[in-house]
Amino acid sequence: MTTCPYCHKQAMSQLRKSFLGPALSAQCNECGKSISVPPTALLAVSPFLFSTLLASLLASQSWQYSMLSVLTGFLAMAAIHAFLVPLVPRGT
Numbered sequence: 001m002t003t004c005p006y007c008h009k010q011a012m013s014q015l016r017k018s019f020l021g022p023a024l025s026a027q028c029n030e031c032g033k034s035i036s037v038p039p040t041a042l043l044a045v046s047p048f049l050f051s052t053l054l055a056s057l058l059a060s061q062s063w064q065y066s067m068l069s070v071l072t073g074f075l076a077m078a079a080i081h082a083f084l085v086p087l088v089p090r091g092t
Contacts, residue, residue, distance in 0.1 A: 005089045007031040014082055025090040034090040041085045047076035 004011035009030040011017075017037070020026060025036040051073020055066035 002087060004028040004030060004033070004035060005087055006033045006035070011035055011087055017085075017087065018078070018081055035087045036090040037085050038088050041081065044077055044080040044085055047080065048073040051076075 002011050002014055002017050003009065006028065007030050009028075011028040011030065012026060016026065020037045020041075022037060022039040022041060025034045027033070028035055048070075051069045054073075055069040058065040058069055
């Protein structure tokens with residue numbers, strides 16, 4: 001979902017979008033207007049935070065379980081940010 005809310009064209013790469021936050025904005029590659037992600041995008045980090053907590057609990061069992069937990073949380077966070085977090089207009 002890297003479509004610009006203004007011109008409805010490809011605004012940026014997925015990697016560039018992944019570094020945006022509610023306080024950071026970027027320029028659309030097509031129209032040059034300022035765009036960002038909504039404040040609810042911060043909820044996308046919750047699977048990763050939960051997985052790090054789970055990894056600390058699983059550390060006594062095996063380091064492989066801990067790493068699997070962190071990797072799963074990271075992939076879930078990346079997928080949520082890629083497919084569910086839209087780009088929104090940024091007021092100037």
